[in-house]
Amino acid sequence: MNGFTKAVAVAAGILLFAGAAQAQERSATKQGFELSANSGKKILVFRPSISVGAQSTGGMFEPNGEWTEKAKANLEAALSKAQASLGNTVVAAPEAYGEDAQMLQEHMQLFAAVSDAVIQYQFFVGNRLPTKKRDNKNAVFDWSLGKGVADLPGAKDADYGLFLFTKDAYGSTGRKMLQVFAAFGGVSVKSGVHQGYAGLVDLHTGDLLWLNADAEMGGDVREPEGSEKRVHQLLEDFPGSTAPKAQTLAQAVAPAPAKP
Numbered sequence: 324m325n326g327f328t329k330a331v332a333v334a335a336g337i338l339l340f341a342g343a344a345q346a347q348e349r350s351a352t353k354q355g356f357e358l359s360a361n362s363g364k365k366i367l368v369f370r371p372s373i374s375v376g377a378q379s380t381g382g383m384f385e386p387n388g389e390w391t392e393k394a395k396a397n398l399e400a401a402l403s404k405a406q407a408s409l410g411n412t413v414v415a416a417p418e419a420y421g422e423d424a425q426m427l428q429e430h431m432q433l434f435a436a437v438s439d440a441v442i443q444y445q446f447f448v449g450n451r452l453p454t455k456k457r458d459n460k461n462a463v464f465d466w467s468l469g470k471g472v473a474d475l476p477g478a479k480d481a482d483y484g485l486f487l488f489t490k491d492a493y494g495s496t497g498r499k500m501l502q503v504f505a506a507f508g509g510v511s512v513k514s515g516v517h518q519g520y521a522g523l524v525d526l527h528t529g530d531l532l533w534l535n536a537d538a539e540m541g542g543d544v545r546e547p548e549g550s551e552k553r554v555h556q557l558l559e560d561f562p563g564s565t566a567p568k569a570q571t572l573a574q575a576v577a578p579a580p581a582k583p
Contacts, residue, residue: 350535358562360410367481380497397550410563438520466531492516521557
């Protein structure tokens with residue numbers, strides 16, 4: 324291995340380590356809200372908002388239709404498997420058309436914007452808004468999508484709505500090269516974007532009752548196994564869930580210690 328190759332390997336290793344250190348899943352539940360398993364409540368699952376593409380050398384998102392269709396099929400299959408462990412009655416939202424479809428799309432975009440605001444201004448201490456500094460000090464989680472959610476397709480026949488949003492931009496070769504070379508100059512360049520948000524909303528009030536929002540999610544959604552990992556991360560700590568915790572799963576699949 325020559326000197327240049329060694330330097331590239333070291334720089335890549337540092338960047339990978341830094342990315343792992345920054346990855347942070349965060350979730351929160353609205354104060355006073357509890358949802359036990361088998362409570363009799365009905366949860367309406369809206370079709371997830373899914374977009375997959377590449378991240379150009381300059382950092383722009385370039386949609387990839389083939390990747391997106393694969394991710395949709397994989398994630399919907401993984402979500403279907405996971406629904407049985409959500410602890411309460413789960414029903415798929417009816418297909419939306421015309422104005423209903425537009426309204427649903429608008430609320431999906433609103434959910435993503437609110438989730439991103441939660442990450443930026445409440446989950447991360449240094450960026451908290453003045454009101455969220457106060458709220459966080461008093462352990463208050465208070466966010467809403469507004470009462471318009473009551474008019475979404477199927478909302479009148481359910482108690483809660485489950486919103487899911489994922490966006491993946493896989494770093495292009497040019498972006499990865501830029502990341503490595505920038506490291507030599509002491510500049511941090513991020514390669515790849517993997518956002519995932521899952522939220523439970525009160526369909527009567529619009530209040531956000533539970534949120535799991537992470538701007539650095541794992542699992543390659545273009546593959547079935549990666550999609551199952553992503554869904555498990557999205558629904559981790561879901562209220563009333565009967566699914567085993569991530570730590571329990573890790574212990575279950577861990578290799579047995581070698582015999583002396």
